[in-house]
Amino acid sequence: MNDQQAAESVYECLLEFGQQCINPALAVIGDAEAFQSGRHYPEPYLDFSAQGLRTYYHSHSHPLQAEDEHGHFHLFADTGEGCWTHLAALSMDQQGQSRRWLSTNRWVTDECWKAATGMQGFALPAVDSSKLSLVERWLYAMLILYRQELNQLWQQRDDYLNSIKKETDVLLEDREHYVLAGQEIDLLQKMQQVLQL
């Protein structure tokens, strides 16, 4: 899937979300009245492991997230080494709109850490979309659509870590460092650019 196909897939997903009067976050939250911060939606996660990906949505109580943020999707990829690495978190606002990509410190997600150089070579596998749920299709297409921004995010994250004079192993577990990098996004602008509208 190239970036144009990804943009088209995102558009198709948007139409389906719209027809169902939901958005990606509502699709996984389900019973809105029972929504709790700190829990995973769905429990334990969406597992599209055939594609080497897992994700879940959750929110935190203040101060772990920005005031304009409702919650975020955490996206993990199979490293092929028996563990999972955190690709990024996709932050959603109170209206269920994607606002920014975030990268967190290793201890936050208890992930298998991969440096940016390794992440940038990470290739998303080809996917049979018919086997994915609507949210999975949307997330997969978003990962491809924003590949360039994600590459920048990982580099920004590593640059930040390198700017701190501490041993990397110590820094990756340092609770003083939580969100390490962020990339603001504007979906309409991005799709306009990619689809040349």
Added chain:
Amino acid sequence: MKKNRIIMGSAIGLAALAVAIDHTRHSLPEAAQQGMDLYQIEGESPCSMSAPCSMGSSPCSMGSPCSMGN
């Protein structure tokens, strides 16, 4: 040059795209009850795939509360 594209059998332009995005704007629920944020537990990770009762210790990992993680 501005143009429309054909997606799902329909021509879309910037306006149609904006409307499609707008139709996904729905207020998300406020937390009815405070779940356990793992950062509140010393040594836990708030986003791990594991959670308070699991073997994991990260707040945003893939483990779920009381699961064994992977």
